[in-house]
Amino acid sequence: MNYALESLIKIAIVLGAVITAVAYTVLAERKVSAFIQNRLGPNRVGPWGLLQPLADGIKFITKEDVIPNHVNKAIYVAAPAVILIPALMGFAVVPFGDVIIVMGQKVELVIANVDIGILYVLALSSLGVYGIVLGGWASNNKYALMGGVRACAQMISYELSLGLSLIGVLMISGTLRLTDVVNLQASTTFLGFLPGWFVFSQPVACILFIVSVFAETNRLPFDLPEAEQELVAGYHAEYSSMKFAMFFMAEYAHMITASALIASLFFGGWHLPGIDPADDSLGVSLLKVLVFSVKTAFFLFVFIWVRWTVPRFRYDQVMRLGWKVLLPIALANVFITGLVLTLTR
Amino acid sequence: METVVFFALAALAVGCALLLVLFRNPVYSALSLVGTLFSVAGLFVLLDAHFLAAVQIIVYAGAIMVLFLFVIMLLNLGSADPLDAIPGRFRQWAVIFLSAILVAHIGWMSLRHMRGGPIENEALATSNVPYIGKLLYTDFLLPFEITSLILLVALIGVVVLVKRESSKAS
Numbered sequence: 001m002n003y004a005l006e007s008l009i010k011i012a013i014v015l016g017a018v019i020t021a022v023a024y025t026v027l028a029e030r031k032v033s034a035f036i037q038n039r040l041g042p043n044r045v046g047p048w049g050l051l052q053p054l055a056d057g058i059k060f061i062t063k064e065d066v067i068p069n070h071v072n073k074a075i076y077v078a079a080p081a082v083i084l085i086p087a088l089m090g091f092a093v094v095p096f097g098d099v100i101i102v103m104g105q106k107v108e109l110v111i112a113n114v115d116i117g118i119l120y121v122l123a124l125s126s127l128g129v130y131g132i133v134l135g136g137w138a139s140n141n142k143y144a145l146m147g148g149v150r151a152c153a154q155m156i157s158y159e160l161s162l163g164l165s166l167i168g169v170l171m172i173s174g175t176l177r178l179t180d181v182v183n184l185q186a187s188t189t190f191l192g193f194l195p196g197w198f199v200f201s202q203p204v205a206c207i208l209f210i211v212s213v214f215a216e217t218n219r220l221p222f223d224l225p226e227a228e229q230e231l232v233a234g235y236h237a238e239y240s241s242m243k244f245a246m247f248f249m250a251e252y253a254h255m256i257t258a259s260a261l262i263a264s265l266f267f268g269g270w271h272l273p274g275i276d277p278a279d280d281s282l283g284v285s286l287l288k289v290l291v292f293s294v295k296t297a298f299f300l301f302v303f304i305w306v307r308w309t310v311p312r313f314r315y316d317q318v319m320r321l322g323w324k325v326l327l328p329i330a331l332a333n334v335f336i337t338g339l340v341l342t343l344t345r
Numbered sequence: 346m347e348t349v350v351f352f353a354l355a356a357l358a359v360g361c362a363l364l365l366v367l368f369r370n371p372v373y374s375a376l377s378l379v380g381t382l383f384s385v386a387g388l389f390v391l392l393d394a395h396f397l398a399a400v401q402i403i404v405y406a407g408a409i410m411v412l413f414l415f416v417i418m419l420l421n422l423g424s425a426d427p428l429d430a431i432p433g434r435f436r437q438w439a440v441i442f443l444s445a446i447l448v449a450h451i452g453w454m455s456l457r458h459m460r461g462g463p464i465e466n467e468a469l470a471t472s473n474v475p476y477i478g479k480l481l482y483t484d485f486l487l488p489f490e491i492t493s494l495i496l497l498v499a500l501i502g503v504v505v506l507v508k509r510e511s512s513k514a515s
Contacts, residue, residue: 075372115472119399126407130379133414137372145418152415156408163403176474 010111011092018091022252023053029304036308057245065241068139075138080239080246083131086124087253093117094260095179097270097289098186099280106280109270109289110179117178118170121261122163125216128254129155132218132225135247136235147234150315151218151225157322158215158222164330165208168337169198169265182269186277197268204333206266208326210302213262215322217254220307224315259299260292267295351391358384371417375410382406396473 027042027049034041042049067076097109114120129151136148173181181198188196199206215222226234236247263269270288271277313321361380368374382405389398481489 075376114395116395116399116474119396119403123399123402123407126403126411129407129411133411133418134376137414137418149415149418152411152418156411156415159408 006107007111010107010109014091014096014111015088018088018253018256019249021256022249023057025252025255025300025304026056026248027052028300029307032301032304033308036305060242060245063241065243068238070140071238072138072140075134076238077243079131079135079138080243080250081131082134083128083250084246084253086127086131087250087257090121090124090254090257091260093120093178094257094264095182095269096260096292097285098277100285100289101280101282108179109285113177113179116176118166118176118181118265121178121257122159122166125162125254125257126155126159128216128250131247131250132235135239136225139235139238141238143231143233144235144237147225147227147231147237151235154215154218154222154224154318154322157319158212158326161208161322161326161330162212162216164327164334165205165212166265167330167334168202168205171334171337171341172198172201178264182264182271183277185268186271195268195271195273197266197271199266202266202333202337204329205337206262208330208333209266210262211326213258214303214306215318217258217303218251219255219303221310221313222318223312224318227312255300255303256296259296259303262299263292263295269295347391351388354384354387354391357381358388372414375413375417378413379406379410382410394473396477 030052031041031049033039042052045051045055067073092111093114095108095110095113099106099108101107132151133148136144136146136151139145169181170176173184175181175184185196185198190196190200194200214220218225224234225231226236231237236244239247270292272291275284275287275291358381361377361384365374365377365381368377382401386398386401386406389395389401
């Protein structure tokens with residue numbers, strides 16, 4: 001099959017899947033929050049409220065799009081696009097399955113199998129902050145500006161521990177290619193009986209990564225840029241209609257990419273003990289995609305679960321946690337991993 | 346195809362760099378610089394230097410420019426009177442002198458390499474990352490260590506400066 005055509009098909013499928021997942025994660029968020037708070041949640045549109053995302057979408061598109069007079073118009077309009085594009089691009093290097101045989105051809109289930117996959121994801125996640133900052137600044141509103149300033153400081157602080165927590169994994173795997181990282185976890189075991197997932201050999205890095213990812217996606221307990229009680233809605237206080245929806249979608253798209261990354265880097269991606277990694281018949285290939293999807297969905301659930309059970313940090317606490325707790329632990333983890341690797345190899 | 350992409354990215358880089366100097370609003374200037382950094386990252390990708398491109402975006406576009414924006418927004422320079430360049434009598438002369446050195450240097454380098462013909466790209470033989478790592482720890486060990494020393498000095502300098510201010514305030 002033609003490479004360009006193959007890539008286009010994969011992009012269409014993944015983009016469609018991610019956007020659908022975004023819509024249904026929003027519904028899941030509302031359903032789970034309702035369950036946690038002992039309510040029913042949305043249940044009017046369709047069976048069990050399953051068509052709610054459709055109704056939400058129609059509502060967002062048909063609502064009046066207000067552009068206040070006091071905003072910096074060019075940047076105000078650009079900011080939602082600036083935040084949504086990197087959020088949707090991030091999934092390009094995540095392997096959502098092993099290989100699948102289509103018309104006698106082996107097709108890798110990843111859009112772009114680049115040799116710097118992990119760096120690509122880090123780069124995009126560091127770009128996500130621009131939309132927040134620009135939206136906050138262009139709104140010309142003190143609460144929005146505060147949200148943007150907070151987002152800046154928080155992103156820079158937590159990017160360090162995010163990057164450093166991955167170093168341990170990279171030292172063991174020796175590659176930045178995400179498919180290789182997943183394949184290594186599928187083909188090895190840890191201590192002889194556990195699967196070779198990095199959550200077992202790098203537990204500290206796993207926890208650091210998950211905490212930093214919460215901060216990078218601006219989810220509670222780190223949602224200071226939009227802290228409702230202090231900043232109204234922070235950086236998107238002045239946005240309405242589809243522009244607001246784009247900020248919202250970007251947050252959930254970030255969450256999905258982050259969950260997929262946690263699953264791929266620390267929980268073996270498509271691998272599950274009992275599934276033969278070498279088996280590439282159609283059924284097993286699809287089963288691997290399903291395993292990956294279930295793992296990703298589980299971490300999405302963790303994101304929602306944490307949001308509705310943990311209160312928000314104070315701003316100085318966020319900074320202190322990032323610089324004085326996570327960063328030293330991440331550095332120590334890198335040092336110890338290096339030491340163990342040198343002594344055992 | 347590659348030539349078209351190259352010239353598009355190069356034009357974008359130069360155009361954004363010009364805008365960076367010409368804009369009076371510091372936020373626009375910072376954004377133009379981000380544009381330049383992106384175009385240069387694109388040029389790196391064209392040269393198969395994927396690692397450099399990714400690092401360019403992570404470090405410069407993702408961290409340093411965000412810090413710039415942070416400072417600009419914190420001081421709220423955007424709405425205040427436009428930021429003027431450093432005052433001084435010899436400003437124009439300094440600019441002309443430094444640009445002359447830059448142009449002369451680029452010219453000299455390109456002349457020197459034009460005679461040698463195209464160079465073989467060693468980095469393509471293996472993966473980008475191990476190649477750069479090996480180079481950093483063998484051929485370029487001394488510059489690498491000196492750079493880290495400079496960064497350490499800057500770090501200590503910052504700590505010292507901040508400490509003095511806070512002790513005065515208390």
